[in-house]
Amino acid sequence: MDEIKPPQRVASLASQLVDSLRSLIESGEWPVGTRIPPEQVLVEQLGVGRSTLREALGALSHLGLLEARVGDGTYVRASSELQSVMVRRASASRRDEVLELRAVLEQYASGIAALRRSEDDVRQLRELSDFMAKVSTPEDMAALAGADGTFHRTVVQASRNSLLIEVYDYLGTALASALGGLPWSDTAAAEHAELHGRLVDAIEARDEDGARRVAATIVGLTRNHAVEPGHDAEHEHGVEPEHGAEHASRKTKGQ
Amino acid sequence: MDEIKPPQRVASLASQLVDSLRSLIESGEWPVGTRIPPEQVLVEQLGVGRSTLREALGALSHLGLLEARVGDGTYVRASSELQSVMVRRASASRRDEVLELRAVLEQYASGIAALRRSEDDVRQLRELSDFMAKVSTPEDMAALAGADGTFHRTVVQASRNSLLIEVYDYLGTALASALGGLPWSDTAAAEHAELHGRLVDAIEARDEDGARRVAATIVGLTRNHAVEPGHDAEHEHGVEPEHGAEHASRKTKGQ
DNA sequence: GATAGCCGAATGTCAGACATTTGGAGGCTG
DNA sequence: CAGCCTCCAAATGTCTGACATTCGGCTATC
Numbered sequence: 001m002d003e004i005k006p007p008q009r010v011a012s013l014a015s016q017l018v019d020s021l022r023s024l025i026e027s028g029e030w031p032v033g034t035r036i037p038p039e040q041v042l043v044e045q046l047g048v049g050r051s052t053l054r055e056a057l058g059a060l061s062h063l064g065l066l067e068a069r070v071g072d073g074t075y076v077r078a079s080s081e082l083q084s085v086m087v088r089r090a091s092a093s094r095r096d097e098v099l100e101l102r103a104v105l106e107q108y109a110s111g112i113a114a115l116r117r118s119e120d121d122v123r124q125l126r127e128l129s130d131f132m133a134k135v136s137t138p139e140d141m142a143a144l145a146g147a148d149g150t151f152h153r154t155v156v157q158a159s160r161n162s163l164l165i166e167v168y169d170y171l172g173t174a175l176a177s178a179l180g181g182l183p184w185s186d187t188a189a190a191e192h193a194e195l196h197g198r199l200v201d202a203i204e205a206r207d208e209d210g211a212r213r214v215a216a217t218i219v220g221l222t223r224n225h226a227v228e229p230g231h232d233a234e235h236e237h238g239v240e241p242e243h244g245a246e247h248a249s250r251k252t253k254g255q
Numbered sequence: 256m257d258e259i260k261p262p263q264r265v266a267s268l269a270s271q272l273v274d275s276l277r278s279l280i281e282s283g284e285w286p287v288g289t290r291i292p293p294e295q296v297l298v299e300q301l302g303v304g305r306s307t308l309r310e311a312l313g314a315l316s317h318l319g320l321l322e323a324r325v326g327d328g329t330y331v332r333a334s335s336e337l338q339s340v341m342v343r344r345a346s347a348s349r350r351d352e353v354l355e356l357r358a359v360l361e362q363y364a365s366g367i368a369a370l371r372r373s374e375d376d377v378r379q380l381r382e383l384s385d386f387m388a389k390v391s392t393p394e395d396m397a398a399l400a401g402a403d404g405t406f407h408r409t410v411v412q413a414s415r416n417s418l419l420i421e422v423y424d425y426l427g428t429a430l431a432s433a434l435g436g437l438p439w440s441d442t443a444a445a446e447h448a449e450l451h452g453r454l455v456d457a458i459e460a461r462d463e464d465g466a467r468r469v470a471a472t473i474v475g476l477t478r479n480h481a482v483e484p485g486h487d488a489e490h491e492h493g494v495e496p497e498h499g500a501e502h503a504s505r506k507t508k509g510q
Numbered sequence: 511g512a513t514a515g516c517c518g519a520a521t522g523t524c525a526g527a528c529a530t531t532t533g534g535a536g537g538c539t540g
Numbered sequence: 541c542a543g544c545c546t547c548c549a550a551a552t553g554t555c556t557g558a559c560a561t562t563c564g565g566c567t568a569t570c
Binding site: 312325 | 522
C-alpha cells in the first residue's frame with residue numbers, strides 16, 4: 001500500500017476545474033478584462049487533458065464569466081455568474097414584472113438606507129440631487145440620466161445588503177438595454193428633482209417610513225414614463241458588457 | 256459557388272447546442288427527472304462530435320440544469336438556471352442578508368397580493384391559516400412548518416409576478432438548507448398563527464398597506480427565531496434537490 | 511429463492527489531428 | 541518614409557479514437 005488514491009474521486013475533474021477557475025475570477029486574481037493563459041499552457045500547468053479543460057472553460061463561458069475568441073484568446077468577461085443568468089432571465093420576463101421587482105427592492109432599500117446610511121452617503125446623494133435640480137437644458141439630459149442612475153444605485157448601496165445590491169444592479173442592467181434614455185418633459189423633470197431632494201431629506205433624517213414612501217412615489221413616476229407602449233416584445237439579450245476595452249497586451253506571457 | 260456555408264457560423268456549435276438543449280428543458284419537453292438520451296445517440300442525432308456535445312452538456316451540468324452519473328446516464332435536474340446560481344450566490348452570503356432580501360420580497364408581495372388576489376387565493380390562504388391555528392401539539396410541528404412555507408409561497412404567488420416569485424423561491428431554497436426546522440415556543444406559535452389570520456384578512460380586504468405591515472411584523476417575528484447564533488458561517492452549498500426519485504426506466508429507449 | 515459475479519452501457523478523461531480565425535510581423539510598393 | 545499587403549504563428553473550434561471507471565441488470569450457481 002504505497003499509494004492509495006481512491007479516497008478522492010468525489011467530483012469530476014472538470015467540476016473541480018470550474019470551481020478553481022471561478023474562484024480565481026471571483027477573487028479578483030483574474031480581473032475582468034484579463035486575457036487568461038491559452039489552453040495549452042493551462043493544460044500543462046493544471047495537468048489535465050485539453051478536453052477536460054475545455055469543458056470547464058466552456059461551462060464558464062456559458063455562465064458568462066469568460067469569453068473566448070478564435071485566434072485571439074480567452075478573456076474574463078464578468079466576475080459574477082449571477083449577472084448573466086439574471087440578465088437573461090429578466091430579459092425573458094415581461095418588462096413590467098422586472099420594473100415591479102426592481103421597484104420593490106428600491107423602495108425597501110430606501111427605507112433601510114435611512115437607517116444605515118453614513119454621513120458620506122448623505123453627502124453623495126445631496127450632491128447628485130443638487131446636480132439634477134440644476135440641469136434643465138435638453139443637451140444635459142444624458143448627464144441627467146446618468147446622474148439619476150447613480151443616485152438610485154447609491155441609495156440602494158446605502159442599504160449595505162450586498163445581495164440586494166447585486167440583484168438590483170442586474171435588474172437595472174437588464175432594463176437599461178431595453179428602455180435606454182427616455183425623454184422627460186420639463187414639468188416631470190422638475191417634479192422628479194424635487195422628489196429626489198425629499199428622499200435625501202428623509203434618508204438624512206433617518207426616517208425609514210418617509211424614505212420608503214418617497215421612493216414609492218418616484219418609482220410610480222418613473223413607471224409612468226416606462227410603460228409607454230412601443231418596443232415591447234424582445235430585445236437582444238446579450239447585454240454585452242465592456243470588452244473591447246482593456247485587453248492585456250497579447251504578447252504578455254509570463255506574469 | 257455550389258455551397259455557401261459561411262452565412263451562419265456566427266456562434267460556436269457548442270453555444271448553439273447549449274441553447275437548444277436549454278430550451279428543450281425549459282420548454283418542458285424534457286421534464287425534470289428525465290433521463291436524456293446517451294451521448295452517443297445525441298451525437299448522431301445532432302450531427303456533432305462528442306467533444307462538442309460534451310462541452311455543451313458540461314455547461315448545462317455546471318449551470319445546474321443537468322446531472323450526469325457515470326455508468327448510468329444524464330438526468331434533468333432543474334428547469335431553471337437561475338435556481339442553481341441564485342442558491343449558490345445566496346449560500347455564499349451572510350444569512351441575515353438573505354433573510355432581509357427575502358423579507359423585502361415577502362412584504363411587498365403581500366401588499367401587491369392584496370391588490371391582485373383572486374377569490375381562490377383567499378380561500379387557500381384561509382385554509383392554511385386555520386390549519387396552523389389548530390395545530391399545537393409538538394408532533395405536528397413538522398406539518399406546521401410545511402404549512403407555513405406553503406402559506407408564504409401562496410401569498411407571494413398571489414402577487415402574480417413570476418420573476419418575483421422565482422427569486423423568492425430560490426432564496427427560500429437556499430435558506431431551507433441552512434436553517435431547517437426551528438423550534439417554536441407555544442406563545443410564539445400562537446402569535447404567529449394570529450398574525451397569519453390578520454394577513455389573510457388584509458389581503459381579502461384588498462388592504463395593500465395593511466397587508467404589507469402585517470407581513471413586516473411576521474417577518475420580524477421569524478427573524479428573531481432565525482438570528483439565534485450558532486451555525487453561522489458555512490453550510491454545504493449543494494442543496495441537492497430531489498434526484499433519487501423519478502428515474503425513467505433505464506431500458507426505455509424509444510419514446 | 512437468494513446471492514455473487516459477470517457484462518454491457520454510459521460517462522469521464524486523455525491524446526492527436528485538422529480547421530478556422532485572428533493579430534501582428536515583415537516585406538513590398540508608392 | 542509611410543502605407544498597404546501578404547504571410548505566418550498562435551489560439552480557439554471541432555472531430556475522431558481510445559481507454560478508464562462506474563453503475564445497473566442479467567445470469568449462473570448454490
